[in-house]
Amino acid sequence: MAHTNKITLITGGSRGLGRNTALKLAHDGHRVVITYRSKKEEALEVVKEIEQLGSEAIVLHFDQADIKSFDTFKNELIAGIKEKWNADKIDFLINNAGINLTGLIADFSEEDFDSLVNVHFKGVFFLTQKLLPILADGGRIVNFSTGLARFVLPGYAAYSSMKAAIENFTKYLAKELGKRGITANTVAPGPIETDFTRDSFEEDPKRRDFLASQTALGRVGQPDDIGNVVAFLCSDAAGWVTAQRIEASGGTFL
Numbered sequence: 001m002a003h004t005n006k007i008t009l010i011t012g013g014s015r016g017l018g019r020n021t022a023l024k025l026a027h028d029g030h031r032v033v034i035t036y037r038s039k040k041e042e043a044l045e046v047v048k049e050i051e052q053l054g055s056e057a058i059v060l061h062f063d064q065a066d067i068k069s070f071d072t073f074k075n076e077l078i079a080g081i082k083e084k085w086n087a088d089k090i091d092f093l094i095n096n097a098g099i100n101l102t103g104l105i106a107d108f109s110e111e112d113f114d115s116l117v118n119v120h121f122k123g124v125f126f127l128t129q130k131l132l133p134i135l136a137d138g139g140r141i142v143n144f145s146t147g148l149a150r151f152v153l154p155g156y157a158a159y160s161s162m163k164a165a166i167e168n169f170t171k172y173l174a175k176e177l178g179k180r181g182i183t184a185n186t187v188a189p190g191p192i193e194t195d196f197t198r199d200s201f202e203e204d205p206k207r208r209d210f211l212a213s214q215t216a217l218g219r220v221g222q223p224d225d226i227g228n229v230v231a232f233l234c235s236d237a238a239g240w241v242t243a244q245r246i247e248a249s250g251g252t253f254l
Helices: 016-027 042-050 066-084 111-134 159-179 197-204 205-213 224-235
Strands: 007-010 030-038 057-061 090-095 133-145 183-189 245-248
Touching: 007 016, 007 066, 016 030, 016 042, 016 090, 016 224, 030 042, 030 066, 042 057, 057 066, 066 111, 090 111, 090 183, 111 133, 111 159, 133 224, 159 183, 183 224, 197 205, 224 245
Parallel strands: 007 030, 007 090, 030 057, 090 133, 133 183, 183 245
Antiparallel strands: none
8 A cells, every 4th residue: 555644535435436435545545534414324434444444534524515514614624634643734625425316307496406506516616615725735626527417318407517517617726726736627427336326226227227338338337437536636647637527437428
């Protein structure tokens, strides 16, 4: 394991792609802060796995939809890394936390729209803003988008629109933070088998087969397919990569 001693914050790190990313970075020697919204036990399990890899982690509660809680969260983060590692900065910010609400445009409720925009766009924008003073110069920001910002499947109009906004926001981060040596990039997964997509695949088993048939590499993705890309963006090898959208979809809907 390459010990970097870098400190990485991953929102929504208790499950799915966030969990996988946390484990990948821990394997690379990162010290990790993961957040959870409701599943504390799952988050603590991830910490155990990280410790088994020979790295260290702490867990914090965080609700990305609750913008007014961000000051409290920032203070808890500062206190947590100070106590655990005697540090006052984080090196990497991985904006991963998300929720899944789908529906056709004709049927989509304003309440669901607001939930999506708060978590997937407004929350990311203002959490990033809030943490800029404690993000180390030379650091990295990785935001999650989706393949659906490029290709279209009915039911994802609201979700994919928030992610398209994130892709644009990321370019502005790269431009405004470049003078501090901070890079900002977007990872856009295609269909991935996680608890995020499980309900969709279980209610219509043919959906997975259809998506696999429309993917150049002939399958739907696994969490490792994404965690490895994030780990690359957080490595020295990616130091000259910024303002990029990296789609990791195996070539879906080419």
